[in-house]
Amino acid sequence: MYRLIKSLDRERIVSLVAVSALALGAFCPWYSLPVEALKTFEIRLVLPQICRGLVLVLALVAAVALSKRTARGITRYHLSDTLLRLLFWICLIAVLLFPYATVTWSPTINYLATSYYKQSSRVTRHIEKNFSNIQAQWKQNILLSQSVPISSVADFSIGDVRFFQMPFWDRFLTRGLGYSNNFFAFINRGWGFTISGLILCLLALYLRSSSKSLNILTQDLGSVLPLIGLVFMLLVISLVAPSIISFQLDSLFAKGEYTKVLATSKTLSWWYPPLRGDSRFLSRMARTELHIADSETDVACFARGLEQYSLSNWFEAEDYFQRSLSLEPKLFLARGYLATTYINQGTEYFNDKKSEVAEDYFEKALQIFPYHVEALYNLLLAKVANGKFEDSVLIAQQLINSQRYSQLPSLALIAQAYLHMSWANFWNDDAVEAWDLYRRSIDREIWNEQDSSTSEAAE
Structure with a gap:
């Protein structure tokens, strides 16, 4: 036992925790909604299930790649530390885009999450406003409020020229990329475990070269930041372009070009x-x-x-x-x-x-x-x-x-x-x-x- 504890250096400990976190990310749910609602709305949580399967494969890769005992065997297959770090950086970016992928390509899931979140908020306000009457045994003096439906899940749109000012670009994060309370109200632990596991995997790889870790991190950021910038530009275009085209469709409709509009x-x-x-x-x-x-x-x-x-x-x-x-x-x-x-x-x-x-x-x-x-x-x-x-x-x-x-x-x-x-x-x-x-x-x-x-x- 003493020898086992003595052999555990920082890299091994971080690697063990990283692989464990990725394993939990693969086995824990990523998103949770009422099962009956999913059946009624004919929704299948395909994207979270696919992500969990990929994370399981990634956990196996991390277990092999972060093991010193097999490090020599890895180099035989030309899987260097540089490629491993690039792999984990790409996977981290992809996992962080999970909210965007869900709200964009699974609008029904976004609709359900937004509906439940806003319904709970309205009910909470009604309880707080009518607390004394609701606490009473009989409900004869309560007036219920009208319900308000969700009219749109395409919240990211250009309203006016102020959209292009910096203070308005927080909507890009909350409405465009899906980082809103509506979405995160139903996020589950699997997504968080996966992010933690990927960050720890990168940390373990940097600890492997402790004497040059800062220089290596600087070099990696120089390679990854252009990729992040490219992804950011593509996301902005994919979110802004539909709004611009929609405004053009209004003009075409006013001109009577109905076939083209449809x-x-x-x-x-x-x-x-x-x-x-x-x-x-x-x-x-x-x-x-x-x-x-x-x-x-x-x-x-x-x-x-x-x-x-x-x-x-x-x-x-x-x-x-x-x-x-x-x-x-x-x-x-x-x-x-x-x-x-x-x-x-x-x-x-x-x-x-x-x-x-x-x-x-x-x-x-x-x-x-x-x-x-x-x-x-x-x-x-x-x-x-x-x-x-x-x-x-x-x-x-x-x-x-x-x-x-x-x-x-x-x-x-x-x-x-x-x-x-x-x-x-x-x-x-x-x-x-x-x-x-x-x-x-x-x-x-x-x-x-x-x-x-x-x-x-x-x-």
Whole structure:
């Protein structure tokens, strides 16, 4: 044991930790969203799974490359330290671009993450604003707020000339590259372990030549920085160009060149997928299609639904959104707007003291948009307002489960879920369980003391 400890120098220790971190990055999930929502929206987390497979291969390469015992064997295959460092630098840049790849090429995932994050934020604000009424056992004096749908996931656009000023370029990081709270609310440990492992791999390689490590790092940065600059320029072009082309399409539409607008729009949506989740872009496509041929397409039905929705004509909007989804089930904006339409109808009934009718609309919203936080929260209040305490327990548990996927769970929402579960047990004459649940509503330290049967798979 003494000899083993003595043989562990800095390089070996760092190498061991680096390989372990990469192994954890391969086996831990990279991104987590509710499984039911992924099935309903027909989403497969393909990109995170591919990344985990590649990281596993990279961990094996690192295990061999960072071993002094096999260093001579590596040189036989001409895999020098310089190439290894270049490999790990490239992999590090690629992993750091994982948020960009996800929000750009998987807009439905971005839509779900943004929706859940903003839903939780709105519910939290409602709880804080109406705390005294929500804490009360009966919910007769609460007024619910209208839900607001996500109208676009193509947030990176040129609004005016101020876009080209430096203070506005933080949006390039948050909206263009995906480094926003919306995205990171559902990031998982695998991505962080991988970044840590790659950095430690580079550190171990630099420690291998401790006497010249600073000079080698300077040389590597001289080689890597031009690559980073090239990647940065390509990313800027890929993000700015769709916005410029979209403005040109507005001009072409005004000139009546509808065929060209439609063809270019379809090509542009393939090149930059987030535009498939932009209501303004889809509305222009719909108007273009109507000028060319008066046919009922999924986009046309969605645009008509938007018109009715803006006028608060819920029944007409519901009909158009349902038609749109029947024609194209993967049109996630239509699904989100339909769920919001149901919620707003239920909200109006609840505010008019018709909470039993409101229940039906909130449940409809959950059928097409599982774990919709506002729908669950409103349904919980409606159940309690109708005296259905046992039913409210199931809704409260779903609210708690929905927050387990998030790295930034809503503390106010979880506390209210436990409080309403406490009310249900109180009415069932189970004072001990009611007290335990009430303690959970005010003491965060015991929130993790839950039955493992309620936990769900992350990915």
